[in-house]
Amino acid sequence: MTKILSSENLCKYFGGVRAVDQVDFSVDKGEIFGIIGPNGAGKTTLFNLLTGTLGVTKGKIYFKDGEITNLPPQKVTRLGIARTFQNIKLFEEMEVLENVKIGFHTQTKTNMLDAVLKNNKLKEDEEKVHLEGLKLLERVNMLDKKNNLAKNLSYGDKRRLEIARALAVKPEILLVDEPAAGMNPHETDEVVELLEQLNKEGITVVIIEHDMKVIMGMCDEILVLNNGVKLAQGTAAEVQKNPEVIEAYLGK
């Protein structure tokens, strides 16, 4: 198996809070990799470190053969790492297709805004971006909603639109932060199906999720965090029988 994303002794401290503490993990190319842990375990902080949204306190991050520690988010994205956020970040007053098109420019919040403001740049490759945008909507099964305003979409559709936008940069690896949060079972099934389909198409998926059914059902490997510390990394069966993991979830 080829390693695609990994960390060594990764730490992020906020004053006295050790949000991520000496974490070593590694994701193999082509797998669906889950990150779980109780509230405040450090999962989102870990995503923020991996994507350059937060600087590391200590430690290293590697993507394929190179080190990416502390690279700015746009560079990380350009290398092939895309993400979605725990709180959906869409332009609510814009149409679905426009929201996807913005993804071709970049994914960070400021740069997305830039893309909206400097619309001239967007127009340069308008035709190409338009066609690519339609293709992405087709991929997430939302072509029929291309002209809807984002704010009128169902929760499940908003999540899938976010994923479509993240795909615009043709990522090798997609990080999704709680994609099933707040979804009904039907919407959850749809997003799981989409992530599995993208994985089959060759994208490595890293998913933070509280829904254990989702995690245990779809992940090849799972990293368990608790209070910033890694408790375990292994298959669903392995982590489920790990005594430290059981204790963290159920208490003594």
Ligand SMILES: Nc1ncnc2c1ncn2[C@@H]1O[C@H](COP(=O)(O)OP(=O)(O)OP(=O)(O)O)[C@@H](O)[C@H]1O
């Ligand atoms: N910007 C920040 N400043 C100070 N403390 C922070 C900051 N971001 C996160 N923390 C703290 O770091 C710890 C880990 O938080 P994080 O959001 O990464 O956990 P999580 O596992 O994603 O939690 P949840 O499942 O609730 O989303 C928490 O104690 C949190 O309060």
